[in-house]
Amino acid sequence: MPLSPLAPAAFPDLPVIDGVTFATAEAGVKYANRADVMLALLTPGSTIAGVFTRSATRSANVLDCQEKLGGDQSGPAAIFVNSGNSNAFTGKHGTGSVNAIASAIQDTTGVAANRVFTSSTGVIGEPLPHDKIIAKIGELHTAQTTAGLSDAARAIMTTDTFAKGSTRQITVDGKTVNIAGIAKGSGMIAPDMATMLVYIFTDAVIGFEALQWVLTDNTNKTFNNITVDSDTSTSDTLLVGATGASGVDVTGNDDFAEALHAVMLDLAHQVVRDGEGATKFITIDVTGADSDDDARKVAMATANSPLVKTAIAGEDANWGRVVMAVGKSGAKADRDALSISFGDIKVADNGWRAPDYSEDAAAAYMKGDEITISVDLGIGSGSSTVWTCDLTHEYIRINADYRS
Amino acid sequence: MPLSPLAPAAFPDLPVIDGVTFATAEAGVKYANRADVMLALLTPGSTIAGVFTRSATRSANVLDCQEKLGGDQSGPAAIFVNSGNSNAFTGKHGTGSVNAIASAIQDTTGVAANRVFTSSTGVIGEPLPHDKIIAKIGELHTAQTTAGLSDAARAIMTTDTFAKGSTRQITVDGKTVNIAGIAKGSGMIAPDMATMLVYIFTDAVIGFEALQWVLTDNTNKTFNNITVDSDTSTSDTLLVGATGASGVDVTGNDDFAEALHAVMLDLAHQVVRDGEGATKFITIDVTGADSDDDARKVAMATANSPLVKTAIAGEDANWGRVVMAVGKSGAKADRDALSISFGDIKVADNGWRAPDYSEDAAAAYMKGDEITISVDLGIGSGSSTVWTCDLTHEYIRINADYRS
Structure with missing residues (x-):
């Protein structure tokens, strides 16, 4: 696939977000010789907020994330993503795959399964070969690094012609708060081979209800206002993880809301810029x-x-x-x-x-x-x-x- | 434009509908060397029913037809159509054009202007050169013939790759009632060059309220259930004229409702079969x-x-x-x-x-x-x-x- 003519000049330098580490691996879900799974591990006390597709036929992963959202935020958390298979319209088998992956991550990393958020993107209606994924959890655990967010941006690509990242910093009382995010999507929403997935991390201190509010408010001004072809994925997922490692509480801070908005708008525009066949x-x-x-x-x-x-x-x-x-x-x-x-x-x-x-x-x-x-x-x-x-x-x- | 691969084998033989005559002419609205205007004249007492686009930016002609519908049905009636210019988004000039054409038809044919129903299809936002049209009203009047419906089907075409016609007959108490209709449209709804226009004539006896009811009911099962590209014209118009010349009252007659449905469904399918670029x-x-x-x-x-x-x-x-x-x-x-x-x-x-x-x-x-x-x-x-x-x-x- 040739690079979109609307692609940004370069992938941005993403800062380290203290409190979260990343790793990618080649599980061979569908693609060979490329990273197709990514695992992010977030420090205890990290807040996870999310918004999801409203499709009536949404995937097992989306339903599972929606169930887990808003629970006790005190323990560590994990975000897992695979490309190559969307685990959508896979009946009870799909729920089984999500549970099996979450359990394996719990066993290997100690993150409770009800704090493991998973996303899958790729073909619809094929059983997810979760054994191949589970076989890589150990490798994903030992390879964790604070610098892995850029690699993660590449691991979650499907028909994307470029990896998508964005970052903003704000200063509160002389201390820096970092926000960095990645996205995939091209054809907002081609259910076989595409889907919009977005993961944003910050070292801000913020509770679930405040983070969920600012996320939902900004989603209505960014990702809910883009369209490539009017079709809606069964798997669209946007998760924000706030590790609190900066020690700066941003609850009610307009600068934080604006910086998060800027990251989300930048990523949303990049998805449109990689819209299937886009020239304008x-x-x-x-x-x-x-x-x-x-x-x-x-x-x-x-x-x-x-x-x-x-x-x-x-x-x-x-x-x-x-x-x-x-x-x-x-x-x-x-x-x-x-x-x-x-x-x-x-x-x-x-x-x-x-x-x-x-x-x-x-x-x-x-x-x-x-x-x-x-x-x-x-x-x-x-x-x-x-x-x-x-x-x-x-x-x-x-x-x-x-x-x- | 090559013929659609989904086109019917041939244009059907349309019967004469007693009580209505037709003529076409070359007014040069936009196209040269082809008929681009048609005038149908219906005998006194003919009932006219209609359904129209629901667009909020509908054309001056559509607004005018909607106003005239349901009035006194005792006099003669006329249906006029031009292709090449849709007279949509033409401000007050558009209303002036409709009135000028209706007045000219009244002066020449004796049909009261409030019984003259007009449609225009073609480019949006250009003033309609109604003087060119008015110059042809005399010719359209003297050339009237009972056999002109097939020629009319060709005169109203724009980007259509084939002319569209359909007919059904029913027998009531040993007497024959004829229904014959024509349509244009390809890309249900491409506002520059296409629009869906449908004209159906019958020699049945039926009052306005009954005809409007059966038309609306059948529209919901036919033309409202087709789509080429989800875009909606500013000019879509379907008119039915019932001349009463057969002497057969079909009010509440299920066979008539079914035959009208069959003609409408056939024409609706032909519009889809001529959908822009359609191969399936x-x-x-x-x-x-x-x-x-x-x-x-x-x-x-x-x-x-x-x-x-x-x-x-x-x-x-x-x-x-x-x-x-x-x-x-x-x-x-x-x-x-x-x-x-x-x-x-x-x-x-x-x-x-x-x-x-x-x-x-x-x-x-x-x-x-x-x-x-x-x-x-x-x-x-x-x-x-x-x-x-x-x-x-x-x-x-x-x-x-x-x-x-």
């Missing part, structure tokens, strides 16, 4: 809606419209298709109050083509690889921003030419 | 849902999923993507009660790959050009059927390589 990074800004919900409906209808996405792939400033998407969104709209811009170029205004619209200027703008479409509904103060990519021949090639 | 005609049958609404959610989520549609384009029996679509649909689902079949081949059962599933048999089935996916949710008695087509390179070529 698209921002849809909706303002003037009757409510934020209505604004999001318009933004998502536009971002998911095959006709809008193909127009952008074709570098066509086809604002008629945006009018169509507004119309189908289900949001309250008044044709005569609607205005639409591509970048700074106003293309439609007051229910009509903008009087000084220049097709040449719009055509030049569409040749860039970062496209912003602004829609002002002109009837209220609701707003929303959604990020997506274009729909290209390469998306069809990846998804129609691939055989399960 | 796909039926999604959902049963066992908590409600009919839930069943339709699952069917539509599956039919609109780019991953399901690309898998079928690739002749891949990728049932994991169907599991994903069920999960994201928002319908109540129980993974362990779910079963999925491709044709007669059960691929998944009881939350797990079906025990006697043969990949070879499924691969052979996927090579056909008519694919049925059956999803049984196993939790209730709700059901729904939706029709769609696959998503191919040709769809991208048509929509990304075309410039407005």
Whole structure:
């Protein structure tokens, strides 16, 4: 798979997060000659928060994580991930695999099974060969290192064309708090070979309820507002582990919330930039809606419209298709109050083509690889921003030419 | 544009519908050297019923038709259609164009303007050159013929690769009632160059309320259950004209409702068969849902999923993507009660790959050009059927390589 043209220049230097160590190994779940499992071990007292896919057919791992979330946070914790097999739609066998892996990690590392959070990504409906994984737990335990987060970013990749990482630091009373995260996903959500997985670590001190709140709030402004192809994985998982090793309590600290937001937004954008077949990074800004919900409906209808996405792939400033998407969104709209811009170029205004619209200027703008479409509904103060990519021949090639 | 591989063998022989005449002309709205306007004139007392797009940005013509529907049915009536320009998102100019055309038809033919129903299809956001159209009204009036319905089917085409017609007859007390209809649409719903327009004529006797009821009921079982690309036109229009010329009253007649249903389903399937880039005609049958609404959610989520549609384009029996679509649909689902079949081949059962599933048999089935996916949710008695087509390179070529 060639590197996405929208890939960042380089993988960032991720800092050590005191209180958490990492290791990867080659378990041969599906891929040969590459790391496909990763284990993170977090110091006693680490807080684990998480958000997950809302799919009604979510995987055994997701159901297990959701059950374990919010329990006693005093002991050590573990996060385990395998690629190559999603353990989704695998019936009771899937639950058995999760339990077997958690038990093996408990036996080897001493982390209680109810503090072992697992994720699996890869093909759907095939029994997970968990024996191959369990055989590597000892190696994953002895190889633990504080510097292993970058390797972990590579171990969890499936159809990704680049590894995804992001980091921010804040200073509180002269002390540094570090946040570092990794993600995988391309095609937000291609259930056979892709899924969005995100793991973020911080040395901040923060309790479960506060961490879960700031995570959920930021998810609604980042990962819940990206879409590649409107399809939803059975396995999407985002976990945050806070080890407390910095000694800095960030409960209620806005700087921490903003830094976490920045890491999450950066990773979310990287997922879009690695969207299957993407050649354009698209921002849809909706303002003037009757409510934020209505604004999001318009933004998502536009971002998911095959006709809008193909127009952008074709570098066509086809604002008629945006009018169509507004119309189908289900949001309250008044044709005569609607205005639409591509970048700074106003293309439609007051229910009509903008009087000084220049097709040449719009055509030049569409040749860039970062496209912003602004829609002002002109009837209220609701707003929303959604990020997506274009729909290209390469998306069809990846998804129609691939055989399960 | 090459003929769709799913096109019917031939355009059907449409019968004369007594009480309605047709003519087409070359107005040069956008296309040269082809008929692009059609006028149908219906005898006094004809009943006109209609259903329309629910888009919030619907065209001036649609808003005008909706206003005129259900008035006094005693006078003559007219249906006018142009291709090449949709008169959508054209502000107050759009309303002016509709009124100018209706007035011109009133002046020339004597049909009251409030009984003139107009549709426009083509590019969005360009002022409709209604003077070119008005200049042809005289020619359209003098050229009226009872045999012109087939020519009308061709005049309303835009990106369609074949003209679409359908007919049924019923016998009531030894007398024949005829129904004949035409449609255009390909890409259910590509707002620049396509839109779904359907006109059905019958010589039955039936009042407005009864005709509107049977039309709406049948629409929910036919045109509302097809999708090509999930995008919704600003101009979709379906009008039925009943001239009463047969002298047969069909109010409450089930045979008439069924025959009308058959014509509508046939035309709806033809629209899918001409879906942009389509190479497979796909039926999604959902049963066992908590409600009919839930069943339709699952069917539509599956039919609109780019991953399901690309898998079928690739002749891949990728049932994991169907599991994903069920999960994201928002319908109540129980993974362990779910079963999925491709044709007669059960691929998944009881939350797990079906025990006697043969990949070879499924691969052979996927090579056909008519694919049925059956999803049984196993939790209730709700059901729904939706029709769609696959998503191919040709769809991208048509929509990304075309410039407005």
